[in-house]
Amino acid sequence: MSTHFGSRLLVASGLLSLLTFASAQSWPQRWNYASNYDDEAAAIAVDHQGNVLAVGKTKGPRHSYWDMQVLKYSPTGSLIWHKEYASRDGNGDPYSGDTVGTGIVVDWQGNCYASGVAYSGSTRHNDFVVLKLDPTGTPVWPTS
Numbered sequence: 001m002s003t004h005f006g007s008r009l010l011v012a013s014g015l016l017s018l019l020t021f022a023s024a025q026s027w028p029q030r031w032n033y034a035s036n037y038d039d040e041a042a043a044i045a046v047d048h049q050g051n052v053l054a055v056g057k058t059k060g061p062r063h064s065y066w067d068m069q070v071l072k073y074s075p076t077g078s079l080i081w082h083k084e085y086a087s088r089d090g091n092g093d094p095y096s097g098d099t100v101g102t103g104i105v106v107d108w109q110g111n112c113y114a115s116g117v118a119y120s121g122s123t124r125h126n127d128f129v130v131l132k133l134d135p136t137g138t139p140v141w142p143t144s
Contacts, residue, residue, distance in 0.1 A: 039069065047106040047135075050075035055101035055114045058084065066098035068116045070133060081137035085114075085129070099129060110135035 041056040052073045057066040068085040086099050101116040116129045132140040 042101055043103045045104045045106045045112065047110050047112075048108065049110070051080065051110075053104055053106060053112050055104040055116070057098070057100045057116075066100050068099045068101040068114065068129065068131070070101065070104070070112065070114050070131070070137075072112075072137060083133060083137050083139070085131055111140065 039056065039058045041054045043056075044052060044054045046052055052075075054071045054073075056069055058069040059066055065086070069082060070085070071082040072080040074080055085101075097119040099116060099118045101114055103115040104112055106112050112133050114131045114133070118127045118129050131142070134140055
């Protein structure tokens with residue numbers, strides 16, 4: 001992972017913005033999922049090519065629960081890909097609860113590892129979630 005000494009990234013309420021030290025805004029990005037519900041960023045990482053990855057939560061159009069969302073932007077601010085993840089129970093059904101992304105890191109090969117929490121509404125037990133996505137956004141694990 002590398003950072004650029006001449007700039008810094010700012011994340012607030014789903015708004016990603018690259019600022020130079022001279023306070024000039026290089027690019028702002030606001031994520032609004034198709035359902036127009038709330039979207040919130042929690043953490044960001046920068047890979048060795050300068051791509052920016054963000055993890056957070058979104059309310060998808062299928063239900064009223066939060067889902068983990070992982071987004072990848074190019075160094076110029078163009079969206080490369082986004083992935084949504086809802087935790088599943090032992091039967092493969094989505095949890096009746098929220099799945100919230102809280103952290104993200106990138107390895108030297110460009111794979112990203114996103115972490116979060118799955119809040120199960122029915123059993124009141126919380127589980128941690130770890131996803132590995134390759135540089136193209138394809139899930140490595142879990143695979144379903």
